[in-house]
Structures are given as structure tokens and as C-alpha cells.
Amino acid sequence: MEEHQSSCLTETSETGEMDRISHLPDSIVHHILSFLKTLDKELVRMSVLSKTWFHLTASFPVLDFRIHNFTHLSRKSFFKYVDYTTSRFCHQNLVAHTFKLVTNLLEPAELDIVNGCLQLLFQNGVRKLEIDFSDYTNSPYVPKYCLPNTLLSISALRSLIIYGCDLPSSLMVDTIKFKSLVYLELKRVRIDDEVINYITTSCPLLQGLRIKSCPGFKRFCVHGHQHLRRVSIYYHTPIERIDIATPNLYYLSIMDINGRGAPRMNVASCKKLTTVVYFGNPLLNSNGFSDFLSNVGPFSRRITNLNLVIQTY
Numbered sequence: 001m002e003e004h005q006s007s008c009l010t011e012t013s014e015t016g017e018m019d020r021i022s023h024l025p026d027s028i029v030h031h032i033l034s035f036l037k038t039l040d041k042e043l044v045r046m047s048v049l050s051k052t053w054f055h056l057t058a059s060f061p062v063l064d065f066r067i068h069n070f071t072h073l074s075r076k077s078f079f080k081y082v083d084y085t086t087s088r089f090c091h092q093n094l095v096a097h098t099f100k101l102v103t104n105l106l107e108p109a110e111l112d113i114v115n116g117c118l119q120l121l122f123q124n125g126v127r128k129l130e131i132d133f134s135d136y137t138n139s140p141y142v143p144k145y146c147l148p149n150t151l152l153s154i155s156a157l158r159s160l161i162i163y164g165c166d167l168p169s170s171l172m173v174d175t176i177k178f179k180s181l182v183y184l185e186l187k188r189v190r191i192d193d194e195v196i197n198y199i200t201t202s203c204p205l206l207q208g209l210r211i212k213s214c215p216g217f218k219r220f221c222v223h224g225h226q227h228l229r230r231v232s233i234y235y236h237t238p239i240e241r242i243d244i245a246t247p248n249l250y251y252l253s254i255m256d257i258n259g260r261g262a263p264r265m266n267v268a269s270c271k272k273l274t275t276v277v278y279f280g281n282p283l284l285n286s287n288g289f290s291d292f293l294s295n296v297g298p299f300s301r302r303i304t305n306l307n308l309v310i311q312t313y
Contacts, residue, residue: 066101066103082117086099090121095127096125098127111142111143122148125154138232151168152178158183164189182207183209188214189212197221206225208229224248228249231244235256239263241263249267250272254278259280
């Protein structure tokens with residue numbers, strides 16, 4: 001099927017005339033290409049068909065580099081491809097719609113390539129960014145990756161997913177310009193209570209927030225945020241308190257991965273909350289769970305469609 005899709009894009013007529021798709025505006029061709037299931041592989045194949053297709057693939061605004069999709073390449077070739085494709089795109093002064101990099105870092109040279117690509121990308125801007133180094137193997141030759149400070153200045157960013165990295169070193173010093181950020185997901189990223197407060201107050205349009213296996217914070221407190229709708233918190237280490245007072249929150253999911261016990265929870269002022277999911281062992285911390293039920297109970301009588309799901313080990 002994928003072979004058929006690729007051939008259809010470059011099909012020629014009986015007279016040898018190029019298929020009409022090559023005469024469409026770039027934006028429409030890019031939209032068509034986005035439906036390919038193995039996009040990363042197909043783009044490589046199409047880029048060598050002609051100068052027209054080289055241009056179309058070079059300006060394609062979705063840069064998707066997941067190393068498990070490039071098993072036909074060595075690690076060295078994969079990182080060279082990431083470097084070449086990103087540089088080729090950024091040198092056209094284009095804003096990327098999506099940049100996704102899923103890999104691990106084993107050598108300093110790989111880290112240098114990642115740094116160079118992200119610096120170029122952040123200068124032009126990006127709307128959806130996913131950096132996943134969660135398979136980090138604790139190589140003694142490469143430190144844990146720290147995102148560049150220039151990340152904080154991307155005003156066009158709407159979705160940010162970070163796995164297995166450190167946040168920019170100047171996070172608490174520089175002014176964050178995530179004025180368009182709608183979704184934020186952090187996994188295996190060290191944060192603290194102050195960082196959570198700083199991020200949420202600096203992202204006024206944030207609607208979805210997921211924190212998964214992030215060490216360092218004891219309390220999750222968000223007050224007065226006008227757009228926050230969905231919050232998911234998965235934790236390994238104990239959390240003391242979850243306190244959310246936002247007018248539009250409708251979904252809250254809490255997963256106690258190692259059965260540390262339920263934190264004290266206050267969501268009574270979230271008047272639009274309709275779904276609360278708790279997975280863990282509430283009996284390990286009966287005071288915390290009783291505190292949660294005591295403020296949810298009266299609240300649930302005001303909201304007839306509150307769905308409270310409690311899953312235990």
C-alpha cells in the first residue's frame with residue numbers, strides 16, 4: 001500500500017508528462033504528504049526523484065526523526081541525516097510545524113549534532129516540539145542533555161513534550177515567551193514546586209498539562225489559571241499535596257505508580273470538573289485520601305455528572 005502511495009505521487013502520463021500533483025502549491029503537496037504512514041522513509045526516497053521533489057521535501061515542515069524508524073541506517077548515518085535535513089530546512093528561513101527527535105545519546109559527537117540542530121530550529125521557530133531522550137543509557141561519556149536557553153524564546157510554540165532532558169538552565173531567570181503554548185508534557189524531567197508555578201503562570205493559554213515520573217517536586221499547586229482543562233500527574237516519589245483552583249478544569253488523573261499513598265488533594269473550587277481518576281493504594285495514606293473525598297463529596301453533589309474512578313492495586 002505504501003509503495004502504491006509513493007508511486008502515485010510521482011506517476012507520469014502516457015505522454016511522459018509529470019503528474020499534476022507536482023504543479024500544486026507547496027502547502028497542498030505538504031498536506032498530502034502528511035498522510036503517508038512511513039513519512040520519514042518516503043521523504044528520503046522522494047527527495048532523489050527530481051529537483052522539484054527535492055525542493056518539496058526540503059521545505060516539508062514536519063521534521064520527524066525517530067531512530068527506531070531508521071533501522072536501515074547506522075547510528076552515525078542517522079545523526080548525519082538529522083543534521084543535514086534540519087540544516088537544509090532551517091537555511092530556507094522557514095518555521096517548522098513539527099520537530100520530533102526520539103533517540104538516546106551515546107557519544108559527545110551526537111550531543112553536538114543535537115545542539116546544533118536545535119539552535120538552528122529555535123532561531124526560526126517551531127509550533128510542535130517533542131524531544132525524547134528517555135532511553136538514555138547513562139553513558140559515562142555523555143552528560144544528561146540540557147535543553148538550550150533559546151527554547152524559552154519560541155513564541156509560536158503550541159505543544160511541548162520533553163522526555164529525559166534537563167530544562168534550560170536559565171528557566172527561572174529569563175522571561176518565558178510561551179504565549180501560545182496549549183499543551184505541555186514532562187517525563188523524567190527534574191522539577192520542583194517553584195518550577196511548576198513559574199511554568200503555569202508563564203503559559204496563559206495552557207490547556208493540557210501532563211507530568212510523569214518527574215522527581216523533585218512535593219506539591220502541585222495551580223491557582224487562577226483561566227484555560228487549564230486537563231491535568232495528569234504520574235509519580236514514583238511521594239507527593240504531599242495537589243491543590244488546583246482553576247475555573248475550567250474538567251479532567252484530573254492521578255497515578256501513584258509505586259503505591260506511595262494518596263497526597264492531600266483540594267479541587268473543590270474547580271466547578272467544571274467532571275472526571276477524577278485515581279490509581280494507586282489510598283489505604284497507604286488514609287488521611288490524604290480522606291481529605292480528597294471530603295472536599296470532593298460536597299462538590300460532587302453540585303455537579304451531577306462527576307465521574308470518580310478509583311483503581312487500586
